[in-house]
Amino acid sequence: MSRQALAFILFLALAIAISFPATCPTAERNIYLAAVTGENSGGVFQLHVEVKPGNGTIYTSINPKTGFSTQESEEAAANYAFSSTGIARKDCDVLYSMNGDFGTDSVDGPSAGGAMTVATRAALLNRAIRQDTVMTGTISQDGKVGEVGGIIEKGIGASDAGAKYFIIPTPKIHESILLSSISKTKDFHAIGVENLSEAEAILFSGYGSVFASNFTQESKPIPAALPPIKLDADLGRFSLIAKKVVGELQMKVFTAYPPGGENEETARLADYFSAEVMKYNSLLPLGYVFTAANSAFLLSIDVEYAKIGDSGVDLGGSIDDVATCVGAIPQIGKTKENMHWAIGSNLRRIWASERLNQTLEARSEQGGYATLRDLLFVNSWCGISGGLASQANEIGGTAANESLLAALASRELLSAKEAFSSSAKTDYDALWHLQNAQDANQSGDFGASIYESAYARVMQSASSGNVENTTSAAKALLSTPRNSLWGKIYAGHGAYLYYDAIDKGFPPDDAYKILKYSQELDRVSSEIGDELLKIPQDGAPAQEQGGEQTPVPCAPYPLPEQLLIIAFSLALIAFSLYSIRRFSARAKGGW
Numbered sequence: 001m002s003r004q005a006l007a008f009i010l011f012l013a014l015a016i017a018i019s020f021p022a023t024c025p026t027a028e029r030n031i032y033l034a035a036v037t038g039e040n041s042g043g044v045f046q047l048h049v050e051v052k053p054g055n056g057t058i059y060t061s062i063n064p065k066t067g068f069s070t071q072e073s074e075e076a077a078a079n080y081a082f083s084s085t086g087i088a089r090k091d092c093d094v095l096y097s098m099n100g101d102f103g104t105d106s107v108d109g110p111s112a113g114g115a116m117t118v119a120t121r122a123a124l125l126n127r128a129i130r131q132d133t134v135m136t137g138t139i140s141q142d143g144k145v146g147e148v149g150g151i152i153e154k155g156i157g158a159s160d161a162g163a164k165y166f167i168i169p170t171p172k173i174h175e176s177i178l179l180s181s182i183s184k185t186k187d188f189h190a191i192g193v194e195n196l197s198e199a200e201a202i203l204f205s206g207y208g209s210v211f212a213s214n215f216t217q218e219s220k221p222i223p224a225a226l227p228p229i230k231l232d233a234d235l236g237r238f239s240l241i242a243k244k245v246v247g248e249l250q251m252k253v254f255t256a257y258p259p260g261g262e263n264e265e266t267a268r269l270a271d272y273f274s275a276e277v278m279k280y281n282s283l284l285p286l287g288y289v290f291t292a293a294n295s296a297f298l299l300s301i302d303v304e305y306a307k308i309g310d311s312g313v314d315l316g317g318s319i320d321d322v323a324t325c326v327g328a329i330p331q332i333g334k335t336k337e338n339m340h341w342a343i344g345s346n347l348r349r350i351w352a353s354e355r356l357n358q359t360l361e362a363r364s365e366q367g368g369y370a371t372l373r374d375l376l377f378v379n380s381w382c383g384i385s386g387g388l389a390s391q392a393n394e395i396g397g398t399a400a401n402e403s404l405l406a407a408l409a410s411r412e413l414l415s416a417k418e419a420f421s422s423s424a425k426t427d428y429d430a431l432w433h434l435q436n437a438q439d440a441n442q443s444g445d446f447g448a449s450i451y452e453s454a455y456a457r458v459m460q461s462a463s464s465g466n467v468e469n470t471t472s473a474a475k476a477l478l479s480t481p482r483n484s485l486w487g488k489i490y491a492g493h494g495a496y497l498y499y500d501a502i503d504k505g506f507p508p509d510d511a512y513k514i515l516k517y518s519q520e521l522d523r524v525s526s527e528i529g530d531e532l533l534k535i536p537q538d539g540a541p542a543q544e545q546g547g548e549q550t551p552v553p554c555a556p557y558p559l560p561e562q563l564l565i566i567a568f569s570l571a572l573i574a575f576s577l578y579s580i581r582r583f584s585a586r587a588k589g590g591w
Helices: 003-019 068-085 113-125 151-160 173-182 196-203 233-256 264-283 289-308 315-327 339-365 368-395 402-421 428-443 446-463 470-478 485-504 509-532 559-586
Strands: 027-038 041-053 058-060 092-099 133-135 165-169 189-193
Touching (some): 027 113, 027 151, 041 113, 041 151, 068 092, 113 196, 133 196, 151 368, 165 173, 173 189, 173 289, 189 196, 233 264, 233 289, 233 368, 233 485, 264 289, 289 368, 289 485, 315 368, 339 368, 339 446, 339 485, 339 509, 402 428, 402 509, 485 509
Parallel strands (some): 027 133, 133 165, 165 189
Antiparallel strands (some): 027 041
């Protein structure tokens, strides 16, 4: 046959294929997925997918009953599977059903989306699925495998069920630590994936194919152009706290990962932690004391998981210990000289108390390891609050009457609420801080309320996308030196984030937010100082140092404005409680 004839035949075949697209097959596939079944436990269940010629209808089993989130995942899985295989969805019906003892008659959540998509594509493409592999993860419109909760509980459930591989979204460090501990005693490997093709490379492989866990945490270097910051009296005092936090992290790492690690995975984690500790120690003399302390704070929580290993979690005992720590945080005698150190301590106390309450409320809805992580945050905030309180007490000074800040706190709170009411998109971390500001204002912690209101307003406004060029905006903020304690502290952190983003070629959005907040801290610190110099209107003497503070009523507003504030506050509180309950796991950490 001539080349011309062969080319004509191939062209004709292609034209026929285009004219008559792939038809809907009749096929069934099974895939295993993991779910959280209890506070410290998970289970493995079978997802059954059936495709057959039809009119584009998606069916879902009613045993167990599926919630709206699961049904949305089924639709997203079908849409991606058909569009990616070139088979017209309108010509196919799809049936999804789940089998297993869920301990309940209903299931809901988006975490099965990835497995649904793989199984649907396998049915359409006539591909076999490995049955020694379990998967969890959401699915996006572009085939990305997204984050889910309860990774540890699901991993334990998968290993207990005899799974060899557990496919998950790219894990966080503490998840890597705990999952790697399971591999010490079992032929079990958790593998992080970013997209569907990476998951299918495993699930569509033959049983002779072997895969290894791919936890590759990498310590990022300090930005090359990072300029040093001169340590003045404020930053020098704060550096004492930062050095203590970094030193405690260093001891935790040495204890958790002594020389001669148990296996390759733990050796990689040990190298990562050690490199991070070295980086934080090098940041301290450069003046980036908050960056070093905050990073060490967060990493210390991750290292705590190395102590757990493959042991169980005593949540009851942990809750009691943390509650005792929060209850023992001392009230500080505020003075004109230590006011901002005291406010910093009070803020961490408020964060710790609020997160503890939310954790106890959400305990039954999230896995035990997620609850433990929340408790570790609370415990760390408790310790930081005590460290700042010690510095405040050491400074001492002339007694201050915090009730003089009541009117300023009310104005800042109102300004923060207006930022939310004028924005179409809510920043839920900012909303959490706004709720804290309201609670602090009601309890008479007016300084803490002012700080939290400023943070909530800045973050909510920045999240609204009003700044088109964050690079130039952040650069302009960097050019102005700060003069308040926390303004200088956060300005240094904002500078680090700026140079780090520029070094990596990213827009410095986070740096702009922190730098803007540092500017606001200068402003409110100055106004706090001005208010503390005023004489109370009722002629009452200034509060004695170390005495209890008595909140005073806010300055009265005209009746229409007062009614508006009350109405808005009630609506916001209702929305906050709903949103915080739903999104509490997304609240940002750090201090």
